[in-house]
Amino acid sequence: MFIVEDEKIIELIPFLKERGLRITPQRILILQTIISIKGHPTVEDIHQKLPYISLATIYNNVKLFLSLHILKELPYGNGLSKYELANQPEHYHILCESCGEIIDFNYPNLKEIEHVACKLTSFKIHTHQMEVYGLCPTCQIQ
Amino acid sequence: MFIVEDEKIIELIPFLKERGLRITPQRILILQTIISIKGHPTVEDIHQKLPYISLATIYNNVKLFLSLHILKELPYGNGLSKYELANQPEHYHILCESCGEIIDFNYPNLKEIEHVACKLTSFKIHTHQMEVYGLCPTCQIQ
């Protein structure tokens, strides 16, 4: 574990406590695992790293973290959702259509599109996401 | 049924035939239903309009149409995917976080982001999608 990762956990503990939620070993481990994986793990990925924690507990806590906006859901994976930390710098995703891998990339924030969408649809805008689809370097070869 | 809709079906029939696929009443009805709904139906929506067609047949054909790029999958819906016709003018989607409705809106094509993503990740780019999230006018009131 690195310092940056520990800092993230240390910020999250009081955040949970303030909301009357208990700091269980399972919650700490699930969060640590998501932080240390760095990518965009599925529930199954988390369970493989923490096989002694019940799948139901992982599902319940991922759902809890989503409702607290600690996690973001990436529903593009073939049926199974992937998750990432919510408090990250703004970025977009590129997805491999062959192997399903998701990579982050930076691009100037497209906030302008939110104004246009608001004018055209009268929605109250909250956020936006963008995904670029293609073939990753590995899958291009094969 | 309107002329534009019939034209779409009429284009699709030879497209299927050329590929050695059979023109079954079920396929015609499923396509007509998706065209006439205009929105972004789920498999369940299609089945409600065509209850006498087996769910399995609807799933199988939706999958077939996806592989033929007649349909596009919109995986944002809570677990269940929504579908739209693929041969539509370029547009983006705005999603209501409360009721799940998806509305199309126009915005100048963001092809530039594909070049940037390509340079940064070495992916071979195919396409991109963008979703804006917010509250629809109806859900803002409630």
Add this chain to the structure above:
DNA sequence: ATCGCTGCAAATACTTTGCAATGGG
């Protein structure tokens, strides 16, 4: 000591599959 959380097992939801019967080409 309380009551929120965990873990199990069962239930649910969505989708795919095996296979006999059907019907489009």
Add this chain to the structure above:
DNA sequence: CCCATTGCAAAGTATTTGCAGCGAT
């Protein structure tokens, strides 16, 4: 007539739920 397709039922996969017992506060 042949074989792709349909429809059913069963299986598969992902997720949620009920509840007894545990353990964080």
